[in-house]
Amino acid sequence: MTYLKTALYQFLILIFSAAGPVAAASLSDQDMQQIKKLEQTALTSNLAFEIDESLSTEVGARRVGTEGNRRSIPWAVAKMKQLGFDKVWTEKVTHTSWTRGTAEARVVAPYPQKMVAIALGGSVGTPKDGIRAEVVEFKDFAALKAAAPGSLKGKIAFVSFHMQRKIDGSGYGPAVMSRVAGPSVAAKKGALALIIRSVGTDHNRLGHTGMLDYQEGIARIPAAALSPPDADMLSRQIGRSKPVEIFLKLTTKRRDDVPVITANVIGEVTGRSHPDQYVVLGAHLDSWDVGTGAVDDGIGVSVTLAAAHYIAALPERPKRTIRVILFGAEEEGLIGVTQYVKTHKDEMKNHMIGAEWDFGTGRIYRMIPGVGPSALNNIRELADLLAPLGVALSPKNDAKGQSDMSALGKAGMPAVNFSPDGMAYFDWHHTENDTLDKVDPDALKQNTAVFTIFSYFAAESDVDFRK
Amino acid sequence: MTYLKTALYQFLILIFSAAGPVAAASLSDQDMQQIKKLEQTALTSNLAFEIDESLSTEVGARRVGTEGNRRSIPWAVAKMKQLGFDKVWTEKVTHTSWTRGTAEARVVAPYPQKMVAIALGGSVGTPKDGIRAEVVEFKDFAALKAAAPGSLKGKIAFVSFHMQRKIDGSGYGPAVMSRVAGPSVAAKKGALALIIRSVGTDHNRLGHTGMLDYQEGIARIPAAALSPPDADMLSRQIGRSKPVEIFLKLTTKRRDDVPVITANVIGEVTGRSHPDQYVVLGAHLDSWDVGTGAVDDGIGVSVTLAAAHYIAALPERPKRTIRVILFGAEEEGLIGVTQYVKTHKDEMKNHMIGAEWDFGTGRIYRMIPGVGPSALNNIRELADLLAPLGVALSPKNDAKGQSDMSALGKAGMPAVNFSPDGMAYFDWHHTENDTLDKVDPDALKQNTAVFTIFSYFAAESDVDFRK
Numbered sequence: 056m057t058y059l060k061t062a063l064y065q066f067l068i069l070i071f072s073a074a075g076p077v078a079a080a081s082l083s084d085q086d087m088q089q090i091k092k093l094e095q096t097a098l099t100s101n102l103a104f105e106i107d108e109s110l111s112t113e114v115g116a117r118r119v120g121t122e123g124n125r126r127s128i129p130w131a132v133a134k135m136k137q138l139g140f141d142k143v144w145t146e147k148v149t150h151t152s153w154t155r156g157t158a159e160a161r162v163v164a165p166y167p168q169k170m171v172a173i174a175l176g177g178s179v180g181t182p183k184d185g186i187r188a189e190v191v192e193f194k195d196f197a198a199l200k201a202a203a204p205g206s207l208k209g210k211i212a213f214v215s216f217h218m219q220r221k222i223d224g225s226g227y228g229p230a231v232m233s234r235v236a237g238p239s240v241a242a243k244k245g246a247l248a249l250i251i252r253s254v255g256t257d258h259n260r261l262g263h264t265g266m267l268d269y270q271e272g273i274a275r276i277p278a279a280a281l282s283p284p285d286a287d288m289l290s291r292q293i294g295r296s297k298p299v300e301i302f303l304k305l306t307t308k309r310r311d312d313v314p315v316i317t318a319n320v321i322g323e324v325t326g327r328s329h330p331d332q333y334v335v336l337g338a339h340l341d342s343w344d345v346g347t348g349a350v351d352d353g354i355g356v357s358v359t360l361a362a363a364h365y366i367a368a369l370p371e372r373p374k375r376t377i378r379v380i381l382f383g384a385e386e387e388g389l390i391g392v393t394q395y396v397k398t399h400k401d402e403m404k405n406h407m408i409g410a411e412w413d414f415g416t417g418r419i420y421r422m423i424p425g426v427g428p429s430a431l432n433n434i435r436e437l438a439d440l441l442a443p444l445g446v447a448l449s450p451k452n453d454a455k456g457q458s459d460m461s462a463l464g465k466a467g468m469p470a471v472n473f474s475p476d477g478m479a480y481f482d483w484h485h486t487e488n489d490t491l492d493k494v495d496p497d498a499l500k501q502n503t504a505v506f507t508i509f510s511y512f513a514a515e516s517d518v519d520f521r522k
Numbered sequence: 523m524t525y526l527k528t529a530l531y532q533f534l535i536l537i538f539s540a541a542g543p544v545a546a547a548s549l550s551d552q553d554m555q556q557i558k559k560l561e562q563t564a565l566t567s568n569l570a571f572e573i574d575e576s577l578s579t580e581v582g583a584r585r586v587g588t589e590g591n592r593r594s595i596p597w598a599v600a601k602m603k604q605l606g607f608d609k610v611w612t613e614k615v616t617h618t619s620w621t622r623g624t625a626e627a628r629v630v631a632p633y634p635q636k637m638v639a640i641a642l643g644g645s646v647g648t649p650k651d652g653i654r655a656e657v658v659e660f661k662d663f664a665a666l667k668a669a670a671p672g673s674l675k676g677k678i679a680f681v682s683f684h685m686q687r688k689i690d691g692s693g694y695g696p697a698v699m700s701r702v703a704g705p706s707v708a709a710k711k712g713a714l715a716l717i718i719r720s721v722g723t724d725h726n727r728l729g730h731t732g733m734l735d736y737q738e739g740i741a742r743i744p745a746a747a748l749s750p751p752d753a754d755m756l757s758r759q760i761g762r763s764k765p766v767e768i769f770l771k772l773t774t775k776r777r778d779d780v781p782v783i784t785a786n787v788i789g790e791v792t793g794r795s796h797p798d799q800y801v802v803l804g805a806h807l808d809s810w811d812v813g814t815g816a817v818d819d820g821i822g823v824s825v826t827l828a829a830a831h832y833i834a835a836l837p838e839r840p841k842r843t844i845r846v847i848l849f850g851a852e853e854e855g856l857i858g859v860t861q862y863v864k865t866h867k868d869e870m871k872n873h874m875i876g877a878e879w880d881f882g883t884g885r886i887y888r889m890i891p892g893v894g895p896s897a898l899n900n901i902r903e904l905a906d907l908l909a910p911l912g913v914a915l916s917p918k919n920d921a922k923g924q925s926d927m928s929a930l931g932k933a934g935m936p937a938v939n940f941s942p943d944g945m946a947y948f949d950w951h952h953t954e955n956d957t958l959d960k961v962d963p964d965a966l967k968q969n970t971a972v973f974t975i976f977s978y979f980a981a982e983s984d985v986d987f988r989k
Contacts (some may be wrong), residue, residue: 111758112633112755112758112759112762113633114633116635116636122634123635166579166581166582167589168583168814169583258955258959258960260728260813260953260954260955260957261728283959284957284959287957288957291578291579292579346727347635347755487638487727488725488726488727488751490727490751490755491754492750492751
């Protein structure tokens with residue numbers, strides 16, 4: 056999950072609403088029975104977990120440009136075929152080269168201590184002998200922005216902001232600004248480098264990576280995240296004694312002129328009546344390079360593939376096509392979906408509705424629709440079907456699609472956003488700790504049941520979700 | 523805390539017993555009032571946490587032979603003086619050199635993935651180009667022992683045992699055998715190296731280090747611990763496909779011929795009537811090199827120093843001397859206390875009773891005495907004083923002293939063992955995650971209150987705890 060979701064999280068409001076009783080007009084009684092059966096299958100089968108286990112074991116980390124990423128593409132193609140998709144293909148995605156190298160950080164004075172640091176995605180490296188300089192601490196991004204011009208000349212800026220743990224992930228927005236925009240802001244004040252307290256809610260000695268975004272025309276300075284305990288230790292040293300001097304060395308290499316190739320992997324369960332109308336399920340196939348991406352977004356890959364498989368296994372195809380898109384290079388800033396939207400712009404009107412799954416390990420507690428006013432009644436029918444799974448209908452109707460799907464939402468596709476319990480998500484997010492043991496098999500079953508019901512409901516109905 | 527505590531944990535039994543009402547014969551009414559005041563002070567002051575914060579911030583990691591260890595000694599001396607100890611001195615401790623270097627591990631085939639590994643303490647390094655070999659998995663230490671002679675020739679042995687989480691830490695014993703004795707057992711079967719699933723209860727991407735013990739006359743092979751998620755990933759690969767080949771490279775250097783110097787740091791609050799009778803409080807000053815040792819054993823250092831300080835701050839010294847010993851090189855196998863026992867063998871009879879604190883972050887729920895039969899009545903009085911703090915008296919009377927203190931127990935000193943809630947302890951134990959944020963300030967207050975009451979009770983009484 057990338058920083059572009061920030062805007063979304065900031066505006067999510069935690070209001071639950073019970074779906075009122077409405078007539079089930081979209082689907083026949085037979086369809087309703089089918090849905091009950093699908094729900095049972097999803098809640099009792101271990102398939103989604105097995106898919107994630109396969110991905111974590113046989114592929115692992117798969118950041119764009121790495122060997123793992125190259126292996127993930129045939130893995131996904133083979134998995135879709137094995138799961139009974141009718142069509143499977145890949146679409147080339149091009150990005151630019153960035154290699155992580157190593158990160159070294161330590162306090163030099165007054166109290167020498169090593170620190171655990173990780174380069175931010177896209178960061179340039181330090182000079183090859185590293186940087187040794189005094190650190191200036193800022194409590195948050197606003198304080199960094201308020202620093203006087205030139206005041207950081209010859210120094211390393213350090214934003215020590217603590218991300219808050221919130222069920223809807225809304226602590227991410229205020230925290231991630233220093234990661235995304237911080238490097239250029241610090242550079243404008245003259246800083247040699249930026250370090251931040253990791254954007255995360257845990258207390259592990261592991262840094263959280265994630266993309267930075269250098270502003271055009273501003274010097275590109277190296278940027279890294281400290282593990283939360285190391286950032287706190289550094290703050291304590293600064294609180295005791297000034298100046299505090301640190302050493303930072305990053306051997307990252309950013310090559311905007313060197314292309315790297317990856318792919319969107321697309322599979323379809325072809326509709327029996329309207330094969331050119333797509334119900335779109337999205338997730339991203341790439342991951343950061345440090346963890347194995349079992350959570351981000353192995354869970355999304357597994358849930359969407361399993362949901363489509365359950366429907367593909369029915370005796371009859373639904374009316375519309377279910378298209379599962381496993382996007383490439385999401386973490387680098389929605390690169391894969393941007394190329395998808397370009398390629399498919401002429402058929403965007405056939406993307407009837409979509410949902411992405413890219414927010415981790417929890418049970419889904421809410422559905423936020425983003426549909427035309429006349430389709431809201433149909434959404435209430437869907438909400439009735441999801442209510443026994445603990446999913447409440449949001450009173451808002453402003454979803455534009457999560458993560459990759461937000462680019463399709465922008466291109467006019469109606470969307471449904473599913474909100475999971477995100478309390479633990481930012482403990483693992485973008486760290487080495489993103490591994491299979493963090494995946495809750497029971498939550499995964501509930502997630503898959505929700506996606507299966509949504510997919511079948513949308514694909515078997517004739518509703519125009521735009522109207 | 524070192525592996526020598528294993529034997530102790532294995533025999534601890536979780537039986538709580540309420541101390542029956544007995545006459546408070548050991549202490550006067552005035553003493554009893556004093557104890558109530560001391561308890562209040564310990565429960566409301568933040569001193570112990572502040573000491574640990576100072577150690578974690580100003581010193582950090584302090585494994586014997588490192589710069590941090592050298593700095594920890596003047597830190598401890600200064601802290602004792604500042605806290606009002608009457609005498610403070612150091613006693614030289616000699617150990618041998620071992621340097622950690624780097625650890626690199628990855629699956630080579632069938633599914634290449636990097637793994638997080640850490641060298642076991644004392645391990646020799648691999649050849650400089652590393653070792654590439656097939657892995658043979660054993661579910662536990664017994665299975666490794668049962669392997670046929672020669673069956674591991676040219677291979678790497680892998681023990682994938684999962685440590686159990688138990689309140690008294692008794693899951694450690696069965697798990698730690700593969701770490702301590704595993705390398706020589708694997709070497710006897712012909713293995714090139716040993717890897718183990720970390721001896722820990724967490725799921726973090728950090729390895730747990732700790733000492734191994736090479737058997738005399740057996741080839742010394744390199745040994746490392748994988749982080750729990752990596753060990754599980756490796757087991758899954760082995761479960762899917764054989765052979766699984768890994769690469770392992772350790773650049774550790776073990777030099778049994780090169781001495782390194784550290785110290786026991788000793789401070790006394792001198793008794794007013796029997797200055798040559800010692801109530802001994804123990805903890806270890808050294809730590810592993812990967813975390814900052816805030817838990818293991820910064821907590822013990824802080825609790826014992828704070829307890830002695832509260833008593834030193836009273837208008838009058840207690841009858842007996844309170845001797846706080848911060849041992850050196852505990853992690854390498856009780857090196858400091860072994861030298862202490864040698865140096866002080868003639869005054870061992872003056873060590874009236876002792877208690878060590880070296881088991882982490884939890885509240886103390888139990889006291890196990892190890893005293894002469896006639897002193898048991900006095901121990902029941904002490905138990906009455908500790909009962910309001912949630913400390914139950916064990917029906918056993920077989921404590922020999924925790925950790926370092928076990929060597930004094932062996933030398934004849936009566937001891938009291940305090941059992942804390944150890945549920946979380948092995949999540950952090952011997953990892954980079956041993957940092958200040960893992961210390962619970964409220965539990966630390968309770969711990970300190972228990973140690974303060976114990977110290978005052980034992981130092982103000984005339985009881986011969988041997989009888």
